[in-house]
Structures are given as structure tokens and as C-alpha cells.
Amino acid sequence: MTKISQREARELKRRVARLENELDRQRNAWVTEWPGGTHVRTLTIDDVTLETVRVSRLLKHAVVVTINSEGRLNLYATPLGSNAK
Numbered sequence: 001m002t003k004i005s006q007r008e009a010r011e012l013k014r015r016v017a018r019l020e021n022e023l024d025r026q027r028n029a030w031v032t033e034w035p036g037g038t039h040v041r042t043l044t045i046d047d048v049t050l051e052t053v054r055v056s057r058l059l060k061h062a063v064v065v066t067i068n069s070e071g072r073l074n075l076y077a078t079p080l081g082s083n084a085k
Contacts, residue, residue, distance in 0.1 A: 024080075049075070 061077035
């Protein structure tokens, strides 16, 4: 394994911190679009489901949608940004 200098190590550490901060800002943005995502469809949902998503976002979580074997949508909240650790 090649060794790097202290100077290079500090610069890489700063770069990683900048990139992580940028990802945190993107992931935690309160926007109707997902940064870097592709919009595929808009759905009208019931009030309970709407509130489930709203609470997840207030907790700084993204909501991931999957489909199960019965053809139903499952919603999962997953931590974003610095909360993901």
C-alpha cells in the first residue's frame, strides 16, 4: 500500500468533509423533487399515508417505496445525511 503525506491526508480529509456536507444538504432539502433522482409518477394518496410521509420527513428520513409479493407498496423510512450514522 502506498503511503501518502500528511498534507495529502489533510486535503483528502477536507475534501471528504466537503462532499459529505454537500450530500447532507441535498438529502435534507425540503423540495418536491429528489436531488439526483428521476421523477416517474405522481400519486394521490390518503391522509394517513400523507401524514406518514410528512412525519418521516420531519424526522429527516427519506421514504423508500418497494413492492411486495402481493403487489402492494411498502413504505420504509431511512435516515438521511448525518443521521444515517
